[in-house]
Amino acid sequence: MSFRQKMTRPAHRIKRTALVVAALTAAACAPSEGPTSSAVAAGPVPSAPHAVDRSDGFAVREAERVFSYAFDAITDRYIDGVTARGVAVEGLRGLGSIDPAVAVEVEGGRAEIRTPAGLLASVAAPADDDARGWARAVTELIAGARGTSPQLAAAGREDIYEAVFDATLAKLDMFSRYAGAEEARDHRASRNGFGGIGIRYVKNEDGLLVKDVFEDAPSDGLLFVDDVIVGVAGTPTVDLETKQIKDLLRGPIDSSVTLSVKRTGIDQPVQVPIRRALVVPRTVTLTLDHDVAVIKISSFNQRTASGVDTAVRQARAGLGASLRGIVLDLRGNPGGLLDQAVAVSDLFLTDGPIVSTRGRHPESRQAYAAREDDVAAGLPVVVLVDGRSASSAEIVTAALQDRGRAVVVGTTSYGKGTVQTVVRLPNDGELTLTWSRFHSPSGYALHGLGVMPALCTATADSAPQVAEAPGTAHEDDDAVVPVTHSDVPAAGEDAGRTVEKLIASRAAAAGSVPTQYAQWRSTPIEDTEGRKRLRTACPPVNHADSTVDLAVGERLIEDRGLYSWALGLTHGADTAAR
Missing domain, CATH: 3.90.226.10 (2-enoyl-CoA Hydratase; Chain A, domain 1)
Structure with missing residues (x-):
């Protein structure tokens, strides 16, 4: 299994001892990205499970592929050795966050999901290191349990992914985590940039008050400090939530968006078309x-x-x-x-x-x-x-x-x-793994x-x-x-006196510093x-x-x-x- 490590190499001098580099954060990381296409070689696509796709939001073929990709990544890349069995069983236990009555048992060569009312689903337990087999087993168990558990049946696919991956990764360490597709897109935008217009704004009772327009950004010369954006692409901004505003302002690079802008000295809002460009958050x-x-x-x-x-x-x-x-x-x-x-x-x-x-x-x-x-x-x-x-x-x-x-x-x-x-998953979410x-x-x-x-x-x-x-x-x-x-x-x-006292105190203890x-x-x-x-x-x-x-x-x-x-x-x- 291979992953493409995406690395931004500055124009000036970095010497490396290998071609592939990881990235790190305390809460954000660089990507080892690749969509679920030929851009990432993840081995053959797993065979379809025995269960059929359900019409209520849990697509088992997609789920098996997501679990297989994730279990492979965890067992291959995590800093400490873990088994596919351990990863899968811990993830299944996470279903208890959706249905507290759910319990997982693996014994006698069978993996089962039970509640106090009885058996919900049972499959043969794969070998401990069979990531693909455990992905299939997890998918079949969830599909079977959804037929009996109302809570699991009502849960969407992303709810299930979060329950499984949150439980699995929480057992590893505090910095390994899962982000669903929407959150992962925000993370990628923060790391790599996004198509935007390059302003800073605050929301007020009239709309979006422009606080800053950045030099050489798409809005430079088109918007001005104290402009109020009252509409984006024909949608009034006054009643929009922050996420809705962000989604309207952002878009593909080179795409256009038209803003309705109230400007001092002008009675009616003016229409300002702006072509989006790559915007990388300032650091x-x-x-x-x-x-x-x-x-x-x-x-x-x-x-x-x-x-x-x-x-x-x-x-x-x-x-x-x-x-x-x-x-x-x-x-x-x-x-x-x-x-x-x-x-x-x-x-x-x-x-x-x-x-x-x-x-x-x-x-x-x-x-x-x-x-x-x-x-x-x-x-x-x-x-x-x-x-x-x-x-x-x-x-x-x-x-x-x-x-x-x-x-x-x-x-x-x-x-x-x-x-x-x-690691970017087939559902467009991401796993962040300590490695x-x-x-x-x-x-x-x-x-x-x-x-x-x-x-x-x-x-x-x-x-x-x-x-x-x-x-x-x-x-x-x-x-x-x-x-x-x-x-x-x-x-x-006062600060000056504090500084002098601090330096004098450190000087007095300098002998113990080495x-x-x-x-x-x-x-x-x-x-x-x-x-x-x-x-x-x-x-x-x-x-x-x-x-x-x-x-x-x-x-x-x-x-x-x-x-x-x-x-x-x-x-x-x-x-x-x-």
Whole structure:
């Protein structure tokens, strides 16, 4: 069974040790995509089951194909070895979420679905490793049980897929999951872009108030800030739900949509035809704070690396020799595409390792190295992280810290150190499967541990919030890098005192720092409790709104001696940025 790994490779330099690459997220992943056609080789199509298609929404031929494809993928690609029998039986137990009376038994060579009232369906149990056989068995059992269980009979096919796959994947790990066709389309749009018009809007009592129109987007020059979109393709927007609006605004690339727009100074709405184009959600913003470039990365999609590259070059062009350094703000960043994390790291490194991934499947074992130029030309770099910085954000942070290229400030990161591959199913849904763990350049596994900052600000604010599992936000805009200028210093008088106390406290404890980092990088992944204890030294809290983190970062960049000292805390006092 083979899958096509779809990877967006940036124009600048990524060196790989194999042709196939996985992608990761904390809650979103890169695709191993292919529709249920010849675009994906999934082996022969399974033979039709004995049951016939039902007219009430559960098509057994489609279901068997979906289950077969999914069971094959799980047993082939999941990071730990699992059997088709275990996958199938756990999935059947998920039917209890639809009909709580349902119970599954596998014994004496038979697989059965029962309720207290009696036997609903029974089939011969296939061999433990027969994914196709178990797909057929699951389909026949569900079809048979639907003839007796009113709840199962009333359930649509997607309800059944969700019940089966949610139960199966929940047993594996918290990052493996199923998305139905509609949700999967949203995920693909977030990762890869979609046909859209390139605006940001809010819904009000009149319709859609345009808050921003992005440069070079389809709406540029056709729509303006404070326009109100009162109709899309002839449909009034005032009573539409968010999803309905999104569906109307989006469409195939190069297709057209006509908007009815109320505009200041014009009595009647004007009709504005717009041709849709590829819109990739923006993930990068640049703020020039005096002589420091603050680059916020909200997640990693196919244009993140190019967005960071553009932001650094804009900052260097705008400030010239007065640019003193760069702050990469990864707080709250839940992750995204692995190749983009590698590419962002590579922007600031000229050679050497970035990250390696290790898993059961041969294609999951990869190593990535940097090459060529440092886009920042050796300027100081500070990375801000918090307890919601996960996966791809942690790859960048660990790579720049381990290589001595950046000082990390904030709280311990989330500790989501696994890589997921996304498998597109015949029903157009997707399975997200954990298939490898990533390791920093110094060799430690980040899963369950995260990255420890050189300067911990976890207790610097009065009421930090404990970080929860990262999520993924979706925006209807493109990858333009907006530039803003701050006229107010980030560090006020109170923040300035906090920064000085923080630095003085860390300096006083500097003698113990090498031991801390040696333990951090050497505690094995099997020592779950030991790794948890290490994280308590700098708790992984939510610091997305902390002013202290940025104040510390800018203070380090302003003082080169202080920056070198902080760099030496985690990478040796004589380390030079490279």
